[in-house]
Amino acid sequence: MNTEKGSLAWALRVTVPVAMGYLPLGMAFGAYSVSLGFAPYLAPLTALVVFAGSIEFLLVGLVAASVGLAQIVVTTLLVNSRHIFYGFSYPSHLLHSPFAKVYGPYALTDEAYALISSGVHPTTQRELLLVQGVSHFYWVFGAAVGAFAGGLVPDSFDGFDFALTGLFSLLFVDALAGASRRVAILAAAGVSIGVGLLLPRSLFLLGAMLCYALLCVLLVRFAGSRPGRSSGRRGHGSATAAEGTV
Amino acid sequence: MIPAIIVCAAVTFSLRFVPVLVAHRYRDREDLQEFAALLPAGLMLILVVYTLLEADSGAQLGRLLLAAAVSVLVKLGTKNFLVGFVAGFLVYSLSGLLF
Structure with a gap:
């Protein structure tokens, strides 16, 4: 088999870690979406169009709870705000065709970012797009399998309810392990969760996240780390924390 | 949608x-x-x-917490995201048979 850099076989090989995450989680997403009452085709469609993992779980939950589009906009902004910082080290100089210039950033998920910036280091447009495209395929395929086969799972089986809790718990541990100010993070998150719990249930997520973002701004502005500390290392920690995020 | x-x-x-x-x-x-x-x-x-x-009952909340804890511990032990996720998933599903 031709595994020369830039071939499909090469892309399939280097994206194995992504496949290990995207296929089961994509299936969990498909089954979860169907369990909320959505038509099976909507899960792979969401996976194809949004391609952002955890927000997709939240999205189908929010739509099932009939929240407004404004709350979907704000939730998406907050949950995916971390993506803002991936663009800074994304090798956009490799992209030349108009399609590539749009699709590259479009498919810049946490895993794609982690793979591109730490493991694979693509040197051509073809290599970069292959890695991202193959990852995109895993996610859509997983969602389709979960949605169409998940409907065969009996109603009494509620195992997929764990998918979200498990995903976020593991991502939390990953993110905390990669962060440098853990006590501050835990304190700010604890306060934000407390504030969120005081609000009506439907505003918990929004209230707690806005509160946390605000506290982070205050932490940076008034309790920032000493100038001598390397920001490069923190940047790296953030990239490591993103590994495993969908 | x-x-x-x-x-x-x-x-x-x-x-x-x-x-x-x-x-x-x-x-x-x-x-x-x-x-x-x-x-x-x-x-x-x-x-x-x-x-x-989002848990519907105290029992479900307990199962979620137990499975999340197992999931995190297995992940930390094996350094493998997927193994941790599957372990939690199994604990959650199997505990559903008990409670």
């Missing part, structure tokens, strides 16, 4: 696309890098609590 998908995709795409366009302008801003480093862990913990609030 379709309007929600489009809105969600548009916001997500903007968040990924705009920074690529302005990358060189802000890449050296230390305060932004620091802010970015603080966000993920706290947001994930808030999301964990959000999913726990």
Whole structure:
């Protein structure tokens, strides 16, 4: 088999870690979406169009709870705000065709970012797009399998309810392990969760996240780390924390 | 559902696309890098609590907490995200047979 850099076989090989995450989680997403009452085709469609993992779980939950589009906009902004910082080290100089210039950033998920910036280091447009495209395929395929086969799972089986809790718990541990100010993070998150719990249930997520973002701004502005500390290392920690995020 | 998908995709795409366009302008801003480093862990913990609030009963909440704990411990032990996830999934599903 031709595994020369830039071939499909090469892309399939280097994206194995992504496949290990995207296929089961994509299936969990498909089954979860169907369990909320959505038509099976909507899960792979969401996976194809949004391609952002955890927000997709939240999205189908929010739509099932009939929240407004404004709350979907704000939730998406907050949950995916971390993506803002991936663009800074994304090798956009490799992209030349108009399609590539749009699709590259479009498919810049946490895993794609982690793979591109730490493991694979693509040197051509073809290599970069292959890695991202193959990852995109895993996610859509997983969602389709979960949605169409998940409907065969009996109603009494509620195992997929764990998918979200498990995903976020593991991502939390990953993110905390990669962060440098853990006590501050835990304190700010604890306060934000407390504030969120005081609000009506439907505003918990929004209230707690806005509160946390605000506290982070205050932490940076008034309790920032000493100038001598390397920001490069923190940047790296953030990239490591993103590994495993969908 | 379709309007929600489009809105969600548009916001997500903007968040990924705009920074690529302005990358060189802000890449050296230390305060932004620091802010970015603080966000993920706290947001994930808030999301964990959000999913726990969705539990229908005390028994389900207990199963979620147990499975999440097992999942995290197995992940820390094996250093493998997927193994941790599957372990938690199994604990959650099997505990459903007991409670």
